[in-house]
Amino acid sequence: MEIIGDSAFENCTSLTEIHIPSSVTEIGDEAFKGCSNLTELTFGDDSDLYSIGVSAFYDCVRLEEVTIPASVVFIRKSAFEFCTGMETLTFEEGSSHNVRALVGVSSNASVFAMARDSADIQLNIGAEVAGILD
Numbered sequence: 001m002e003i004i005g006d007s008a009f010e011n012c013t014s015l016t017e018i019h020i021p022s023s024v025t026e027i028g029d030e031a032f033k034g035c036s037n038l039t040e041l042t043f044g045d046d047s048d049l050y051s052i053g054v055s056a057f058y059d060c061v062r063l064e065e066v067t068i069p070a071s072v073v074f075i076r077k078s079a080f081e082f083c084t085g086m087e088t089l090t091f092e093e094g095s096s097h098n099v100r101a102l103v104g105v106s107s108n109a110s111v112f113a114m115a116r117d118s119a120d121i122q123l124n125i126g127a128e129v130a131g132i133l134d
Contacts, residue, residue, distance in 0.1 A: 004031045006053065013037050022047050029053035029076070035060050043069045052079045061085055070094045 001021060006028035009015060015035045020027070022044030031053060032038065038060045043049060047069035054076040057063060065088040068075070072091075080086060 002026070004028055006030060007033070010034055016040070018042070020044065020047070020049065024049055026051045027053055027056045030055045030058065032056060032060060033058040036062065038063050041066050043067070047071050050074065052076060054078060055081060058082055064088070065090070067092055 001024055003026045004020070004024060007030045008028060009032050010030050011034040012032075013034070013036050015032070016037050017040040018032065018035075018038065020041070020043045024044075025048050027049065033055050035057075036059060038057075039062045041057070041060075041063060049069050049071050051074040052068075052072060055078045056076070057066075057080050058078055059082040060080070061082065061084045063080075063083050064085045066080070066086075067090040070092040080089070
């Protein structure tokens with residue numbers, strides 16, 4: 001599997017854990033939107049993931065922490081919006097120089113608009129993100 005398609009698991013409330021295999025390169029728009037019981041999101045070692053789609057994890061209210069693989073270049077608008085349980089987003093070591101843009105957002109925090117109080121979300125980024133595209 002290389003792509004998890006748009007809306008592939010949308011509103012799958014029975015989904016509690018997801019392990020994205022290393023071979024997946026793209027998570028489509030709204031792929032896991034509304035998976036309100038999702039508590040764990042992990043990625044395979046040496047992940048080839050390149051892009052996380054628009055609203056991919058929108059309204060995953062029980063998701064508390066995520067580590068973005070070093071291979072990710074694009075995190076699309078509202079990827080973690082309304083993830084009200086989100087506390088920590090970590091970019092894997094060596095990844096910050098690879099993240100070219102948080103596409104369609106005006107600031108890093110907009111990726112998770114309404115995810116708790118944005119001030120409470122800890123972003124673990126070792127260097128500057130190369131750009132923000134509206």
